[in-house]
Amino acid sequence: MNKEEKKEYNRKWRENNPNYHKEYDRQNRDKITGNRIKKEELNPTSKEKRLNGLKEYKEKWKKQNKEKYKAQNKANNTLLIPKGQLCVVCNERLAEHKHHEDYDKPLEIKFLCVKCHSLTHRGD
Numbered sequence: 129m130n131k132e133e134k135k136e137y138n139r140k141w142r143e144n145n146p147n148y149h150k151e152y153d154r155q156n157r158d159k160i161t162g163n164r165i166k167k168e169e170l171n172p173t174s175k176e177k178r179l180n181g182l183k184e185y186k187e188k189w190k191k192q193n194k195e196k197y198k199a200q201n202k203a204n205n206t207l208l209i210p211k212g213q214l215c216v217v218c219n220e221r222l223a224e225h226k227h228h229e230d231y232d233k234p235l236e237i238k239f240l241c242v243k244c245h246s247l248t249h250r251g252d
Contacts, residue, residue, distance in 0.1 A: 195231045195232075198231075198234065199231040199232075199234035200226075200228070200234075202235065203226055203228070203234055203235060203237050204226075206235060207237065209224070209226065210239075213239050215239065215241035216238050216240065217238075217241075217248070218241060218243070218244050220241075221241035221242075221243065221244075222241060223240055223241055224240075224241060225239075225240045225241070225242060225245040227239075227240050227245055
């Protein structure tokens with residue numbers, strides 16, 4: 129059976145059995161939802177725990193990096209990346225990130241593309 133024949137077979141089967149999946153889900157609802165609950169209970173990185181962890185991480189980062197946080201906040205509230213602005217390093221891709229060379233000068237920033245910003249922080 130080639131690909132087109134298989135598609136046609138499946139289409140006809142779905143036409144002849146329109147309620148199959150609904151019926152299966154109805155009959156196995158406990159089994160399906162039970163598995164979902166168990167996975168969340170066993171998974172230490174459930175959505176709620178991840179969000180709490182992220183919030184804690186951000187707060188900790190802010191306390192440890194007050195100077196960076198103030199500079200980034202000031203730049204984000206004051207400066208927008210001009211529409212169509214190219215990266216100042218490669219001059220090829222659109223700038224999507226702002227980069228501070230010196231956090232004591234929060235409004236002196238470079239507009240960089242994602243790739244160049246990553247390379248700048250890695251030191252390449």
